[in-house]
Amino acid sequence: MSHRPFIAIIALIFLLLPLVGQSDVTPYIPDAHTLHLWHLDEAGPPFTDAGLSPTPLLGLLNGAEAGLPSLPHLGSSISFDHDAGGRPGSPEFKGAILIASPQLHAGRRDNAPRSLRYFGHDGAFTYEALVKFDKLPDETKQSGFTILSMDDETNCRIFSLRLDRQSILTFAPLPDSGSQGGAVAHLPKDGDHAINTEDWFHVAIAYNGIENLSNNIQIYWTRVKPNTRRANRIGSGTLTSDFNGRLGDFAIGNEARQSDPKNAESQPFPGRIDEVRISSIARNPSDFIFIPAADRLPSSTVENAHTPFPGVDELPLFLANILVDGSPADFRHKAGEELTLEPGLHRLDFDFSYPTGPLNEAVQFRCQLEGIDERWIDSTRGMTILCQVRDDQNNIISEARFDAVGTSKGWGNSPGESELTARSEPLFIPPAGRHVYIAIESGSPDTTGTLIIDNLDISLPGKDPISLWQNGDFSRGIDLDLPQGIPNRWSRRGSDPTIAQVTSEGSKFALMLADGDQTHFATWACRQSFDPVIFGGRTVIISWDEAYNIIGGSLHRATYVNVPPGRYHFRAIGLSAGERPTTASLSLPINIRLPYWQRPWFPPAVTASCVALLAIYFIRAARRRARRRLRELAFQNALERDRTRIARDMHDDLGTRITVLNLSASLALRELDQNPESSRRHLGKLNQSARDLVVAMDDLVWAVDPAHDSLDQLASHLTRLSEEIFRDSPVRCRLDIPSILPARELGSDFRHQLSLAVKEALHNVLRHAGPCEVHLSLRYDGSRILIEIRDNGVGFESKSESSRHGLEYLSKRLHEIGGTCIINSIPDGGTQVVFDCPLQDRSNLTKP
Template identity: 50%
Template sequence: MLRVLMVLCLAISALAAELGPNVPDGHTLHLWHLDEGAAPFADSGTPPQMLEGLLNGAASGQRSLEGLGTAISFKANAGGTPGASDLRGAILLARPQVANGPQDNVPRGFRYFGPGGAFTYEAVVKFDVLPKDAGVVACGLISMDGDGGDRIFNFRIEKEGFLSFIPLPQGGASGLALATIPTSGPHAIDTVHWFHAAVSYDGNAGVANNLKLYWTRLEHGLTEANQIGSGTLSAGFSGASGDFAIGNEARTFAGNAEAEPFPGVIDEVRISGVARHPSDFFFVAPGSRVSPEEVMARRTNAARRPDSRLRLENVFVDASSPQLPSSPGGALKLSPGLHRLDFDFGFGPDNPGGSIKLRCQLEGIDDRWQETERGMGLVCQALDRNDRVISQTRFPFIGTSSGWETALEDSAMTRRTEPVYIPAGTTALRLSLNSGSPDTTGFVTLDRISLAAPGKPEASLWKNGSIALSEITARAAGAPEGWRRDGSDPAIARLIFRSGAGFLALVDGDQQHHGEWSSVQPISPDGGGAFVLSWEEAYNVSSGSLHRATYVNVPPGSYTFRVVGLAGEGGLLGDGVSLPLVIERPFWQRPWFGPVLAAGLVGLIAAGFVARLRRRTKRRLEALRFQNALEQDRIRIARDLHDDLGTRATVMNMTAALAKRDLDIDPGKAHRHLDKMTDAAREMVVALDDLVWAVDPAHDTLDQLASHLTRVAEEMFRDSPVRCRLDIPAVLPPRPLGAEFRHHLALAVKESLHNILQHAGPCEAFLSFEYDGEKITLTIRDTGRGFDPKAHGSGHGLSNTPDRIREIGGCYAIDSSPGRGTCIVIICRLPQTPT
């Protein structure tokens, strides 16, 4: 933080080293340095106009930007309600006191524009509080706005964040300049830096963009002022005088006081009789400035080389800017569907075309050329049952309405009536209040919209023509029922409430965006015909240099937008401009769709037939697979019955015959044969139980296999000299296993344990069972006699057991040597669980 402050101090010091106060030149009408400790404040202009009234808490001698002396603070008041018109805010004016009448007017010889009507008004300012938090009606900079018939102009900052210059009714001029003060970037408004605010007028009345607005953060190395917007004066000032004031407006009559105090400090106020070039201000090094004489020379040379070329400046598709074709004659291609198209065109900001009229046409939509108009507008469109526009009428707003004062809040609403034609077949009507091309700025407000048949004004077909204050509309983003915001900056569309009544409004100070209110209502005009559209309005609109043509719900197809200029008695001027565009048809309307659909249907039928055959074949294969598995189980059971139970039955039969033979000859021997028969019978029961376990599907799970192996080991070593230790998890998941898998694995383990019992002698045996989610590992180990596997190629189950394991896809390994015991490891990957 300290480093930032040091850098800021160094930057201010470097700026102060270059800056000095304004120096009057031949075009300076008035210049107030405001360095005096108290009123009066000297004027360096000719003839000078002293400023004698420092009132309502305004404080002189305040610290200014280094190099500029001192300044005056206007962040004070002497009573009234903050944010209301009765606030008596700080003010500096020409006369000692504010008066309700002409007593506080400047003298008749006070000059505030040059011989050709041109002027530049400028001041240096620093905010203590940002405008939105100031609690004032507006933030006055320089004004000649008094009471009665002496209201000339107001140069101020609106609470919404606009820099505005507003000609007032008694000044003779009309128009507006309005621009959004930056909130980001190098010139963003804040309460830390000093700013230079200026407005200039070049004296060319009625020419678009003849007003320029500047907002510049004062810092090192500036080469020109930062232009933030422009506007238009349709006529210059008449020379009438009024209440001249700095930092406020000098209005004092019942219910209206000095309600626009500047929330901070003002210094170096200058009025010039020319439109100064952006480089011709005090913060630019003298050697880099362009003098008014040089500006006039450039303008004269430009007039000798008029540029009559039309330009298509912007194209908006559904309020977004598409990528225009790079090659000349290339077509703009748009996605399928209905689109809104906005075209902005003109002669450019420095050559607005004078009295040249423009006509445009969208070939494929317009049957004839349409004359274009600038400014904001109310558009009435008749829609058919497919929501296509079948008729359109535009009513422009440009200049000021008859009841306009200073702002929307204090301007009187006037009634306007216009004829509209609604064709037969109209099912809905759309009204759009739009701010026109992006370089159009100003204010418009509408209320009491009505659509009626001639002679029947009381029966309005438009149902929501007045805006009622409600929970929804009172919100900042609220919208009246049936209305919606649109445009590249929908925030331009606002609601204004005054005395409990609501108004649709457009407040546009942004020269890069546009906004819109729109509403669609069903309508049945009884066959169509002429109707009367009326509304109440108040507006002050400054048109830019661009014209706008709007087309809504343009269907798929090929079009060409054309613009031509008309000069004199209708002769064409130049070659005009054109832009081909193609809105793609939906895929079902394209030529290839029918054949592709037919081919697709044939393919679907064929695919369905093939799928049916595949399903039938799959069922057959599954039946064969099941039958084969059944046969395998039968073969396995038969083999087990023959190999195990059959052998045991044969042994029992032979033993019974021997017992019968020896019963009379050698009873003791006969008893031994009977004992052997009993053991064989018991073993046969165990083997039969193992066989039943192997074929029972209820045991086809991992946990059942582990339980079975535990039981087999315990029973096998119960009365033997072998001590068996088990390491088998107590809890295992019931993962499904195939009957063949568990049967072979169980027999392989049983055979290995049997070999320990038969051949290892008294020892310890170990059986461990490990499961990792994918495979099981069985380890069978003993500490018995051991043997040499190479010397025992057969016997001990050394051939049968590995074959069983390999049959189920497992691995079998044995390690043994005489006197060191035996270790067998079996690893089997579990079969995939069927999904």
């Protein structure tokens, strides 16, 4: 079997592999709007112009190399990653360039010919090219990289389309173009169109010819790949007017300013360029070179003119952003919805414009915050230098705003080519001022461009000016030689702080806002204190050097500071451009909540709370008095009970014993002479009664002595009591009483009743149980006392003889102290008596 067919298939696959993933771009056929089209397929000059007003390019200089690969079907390209000598990054560097003239000249001899048209009859134009990087911008030593320009050494500086090292793409009208403004955008760093060195990219600038209209320039950056049918827009900008038609040095891949001491040909593009086209209209995103011919949407079918919505006389304005104290508010404006903020003084920034659509600009906007402003004020655009004077509580007591929009007098084609111009403004410092806060702000998110500030100072004028500002030349800080450096005392803020950068020229440093992103903003901010004795209540001068090229977006900004709590209404009105004027309006209710002490409910609530607190105080005082009175009554009641008990005991026990003593003594005296034997018996009985009286007195004294009002004293007493009762008796007593008990406080009545109950139970054993053994045990568990008296004597029928043995007396005593008495007895089986006595808190019975 032959392997030739298989080998042929493999070879065909390898031949087709280089085409896999490549774009399906085909050579572009000029249409009626193509002014110039250079395919750049020739091996050397002249490079043919296929447009309506042919202008061949004649000068391929400083090492520029033609005939290099391009996209399939597009022939070849030109590489500008070469030079003819000089130090990279310096003005003497001679980078590769392609121009309309055969040679560069320090004058008008190398200007573009009069036949070179670069806009349409209404001023509209589109500039586009295909580019491929050999190295990324931040990997080179140059500060800028020009794709397309018309710029010479004298007074014929028209426009420039260029990149800088931060991958910011800029289209700038130059001083002699008759226009101002431009467009700035960051190249994507991620996603489908992220900048890289592997792919070809399409770059385009389209201006619709409507003068002084925000967003009249669109800027595109698109990775060329199969099935791409629409350009990727990365930003927009504004030209204040059409170009005036003057001509300068037209160049591709660099700037043709041969004798310029700052720039010359020092900005070559670090890669290849192909298919450069200039059109007389603003082409729509589906009508560019890289889109296959069959899928292109002719620009003539798309409205390029600015026309109002038909039949509409008034439109709502679009509120894009609300900043509260410099931070975006989490609020999406809908009709009728209210913006609610927390109490305090607030700074409010409102960014607003027309909705997205053909009608996207107002000739003039005016706004008012009802409740703060008594008059309507004009909105602001561009970047801002904000200066605030604040008091000890950081409240703003004075503010001045200095706007920057358009192009400053000394602005060149880039920051390195620009000259800073001095600017001074008056600033009043109130007597209460203690701090000055300065913020260099990039404005609304869709504002783009560059602002450079140096030599900032705030001084008291006079023969020897006194300065209150420190480090205004930004010469001290961290990593100042890098864009991300931070001068001392300054800080970055905003949704994208990388917009705030440090720029340097030799050993000279300055602050810069390089904003190419239309969705973010940034701020340089600094706060410094000053001596109020020197500066308070006086007018000072704030001065700085500045250079800027700032393109105001479609968003307008209204700013209000120190807005106090209350209800307000923000309103904005505008008038559209176009053949049919159209008005627009915006209304937003705002509620800054009052502090709780200023709200309507607060005084009644405080009053009610005070009344309630007073009522609670008096009620609790009355309750305390009542409790104290109850304790006094309880104490008196307990005292009366003790007195009554003592009196009863003395009457019942001691009185009886004394009567017995008296009777025994009388009988003994009467029979002393007549019957001595009987007299001796009476004297013996007298002696025993006297001893019993002493014991009874001891019991009574023990019962009323406060020193014995504790559990351990009760246990000791029961021990002595049992020993005395069963001394010289046939009953053996065994004790089970803990040797160590807590000194738990007991009431005198409690221990007296309990001790008498135990004594009675023991006497019952002695009198009725006969010779036996008795066990006395005491248990304490923290909340109750459990006493058990158990004998093995004769016993009895508990139901029939309980009253005979005085058992009701025991239950009565235990009931008086809140306890219970349980008696179990079996004839000939012994008797068990259990006293269960819960302990109560006796503190309420103590005297206050």
